[in-house]
Amino acid sequence: MNRKTGRGNRWGLGLVGLVLTVLGGSALARGLGAFSQNWAAARTTIVDGNVTGFFARTGPGIWWLVALAALIVAVLALRWLFVQGRRQTRRTLRIEDGPTGVTDVAAGGMAQAVAADVATGPGVLHADANLVGPPGRPEVRLRVAADESVPIGALGRHLAEVALPHVRDALDRDRVPAVARVSLEPSPSPHRVVR
């Protein structure tokens, strides 16, 4: 899921919540007799004679409309489902496009190299990297699991002075934004050697 999908999800969920709240509130208001008793009397079923009469009067055409609406809802729901799998990660990074040919870098390969570079830092137990962002402005996302007994400043320095300059050098860019998410974990217990 990327940021755009997350924003879409929030809007969609908000909208569905709003619709359900309005419907539920209306039903509650009707039950409590808040509406005109001639039009929607409390203590009567919602699907009453008026509703069935309406469907009976309009003929079979209305059911086609209902089917169409259901189809649209189904298509929207499927699209929502597929969009959940959309990732922000790039597959390739085009670093050059000239008359003599293009140069692409596989984003996965680059990410692995960056992760391996970060993993050489002090107290890093595990590192994972991703390259995201539009073609001209690659960004680095790092997830680092670090040993909690090692000062975090040392890891910060390693990122700022070794790993990220390497990314900038490799891509030949003055600025490559990076976000590192560091989780601290207890240091791994030393292996016991049984003789």
Next chain:
Amino acid sequence: MTATGVTVPAQRPAPLPAPERRGRTEVADRVVTKIACCAAREVPEVREVHQRARPWARASDCEVHGGRATVRLNVSVAYPAPLHAVAARLREHVIRRVAYQTGVEVSRLDITMTDLGGDLP
């Protein structure tokens, strides 16, 4: 006056072209691909050239049309090497080497760096 037999001297055959101009030499795509891959391996920062297709990457290949070739190379490059510079060096070396060995002019060389890693030479 009666016609008498005239002996026409046998016509000399047209002179053959110089030996190096007789016949046509075609260089197969495969040959250019192989030479390009070998040349790419000579660039110090290139750690590996993927000549065959892999599940996640196309093979390095080449198309030759009338003395001009389009080459596509998949390579592994050392990290952290400056990728622009490596690509430029690779392009220059491969184009020069293919032209020298086959006479085929590489008009386009697309490079895909499929993986990075390993130490700089």
